[in-house]
Amino acid sequence: MSAAERARAERIEVRRSRESILAAAERHWAVHDADPSMAQLAKDSGVGIATLYRRFPGIDEVIRALHARLVAEFACIEEAVAVQPTAWDGVVALVTGIVDVLQDHPAIPRLNRKMVALDDDRQFSDGWADRLAALVTAAQAEGRLRPDVNANDVTFAAFRIGSYSNLPPDEAGRILGRQIGIVLDGLRADGGTRPLPGGPIAMDDLHRVFRYEVEHPVD
Template sequence: MEVRRSRERILAAVERLCERGTAELTMSAVAREAGVGNATLYRRFPDLRALLTALHEQLMTQFDTIALEIAKQPSGWDAVITAISGIARTLIEHPAMPHVYRRLAQLDPEFSLGAQWDEPLAAVVAVAQGEGSLRADVDGNDIAIAAFRLGEFAHHPEPERSALVARQLAITIDGLRAAAAVTPVPGRSIGREAIDQLIRLEGESATR
């Protein structure tokens, strides 16, 4: 029981610290924030990569709830809206998340953000496009990127944050409607490798 409480306290501490960025994140800073000794921290997590991986895995369980909500939707279009709003809401509630995955992309060359969502989002897109509700020139990556960019407003203060997110979410959703496809989307959606590379580059910029 004590081991679990200690782990939870450490992960809560690193999440609080990561809300301000990870450029100056150290194991000693995490230990101080968590109120544990360095020896205790290192027994639980040997290095920053292990610590951030554990936090990332914990945060990603939030998306399991979104997946369940998506599965309950009566239409593909409702599932698209649930995916975008759910991802954006999670990022707003956990502003540390972008900092965590960008730093992990630096520390772990095998890291890939949300790869397990590629197929489920593709399936949602196929259903919505088959209904004729979602424009035909977008794919799952477009939806994921739009949702994650909405999460960038997490660091704005309230009440401006909620107003910004609500307005941008409404604009994004309307822009995805099949009826809104007056102007074709230029080019092609970027793939998984390009997304991972973009995250890695953003992480490098943030820690310079």
């Protein structure tokens, strides 16, 4: 094997091992608040402990790398918002997009909290602040978004819905869809309501949710 081939093989191995480590870390923080030990993370990712330490000197570096990767997932929401025909449609795309990303990556809320503890990190809010404020102002100028809310009101509501990840898979879409509909109706300037998706959430549905939480606990 030539020197160039060896270098290429090493780059591939570095990338592969980093991917394995970050994937294992995301799986862990999707259900646990407590950090894994480096030994546990090495075991979960299928890499040697020495390899893990070469890629990441400690858990804090894993948190930073994984947080940066998952925050990048929100770029697709900006793209979806940008192609909407009206600012209000952009608000709808923003809310549904945030919920979708959080459902796909339930580790994000925990990692956000960990980043604040590590760095008082503001990269997520700073990167979006001006664009979201402009979107909200435009939707209010259209007369479709109530005038007494700001971008933080909109995103906070979306994050609260999306962060509820411990739902039975066969019920999650209906329950979340109805909550999104309720939030959007609350944001409408005309106070109007639209039919909520899915059927009403009955007491039996709640019991199934509670049972699922008992059988699938998170830390």
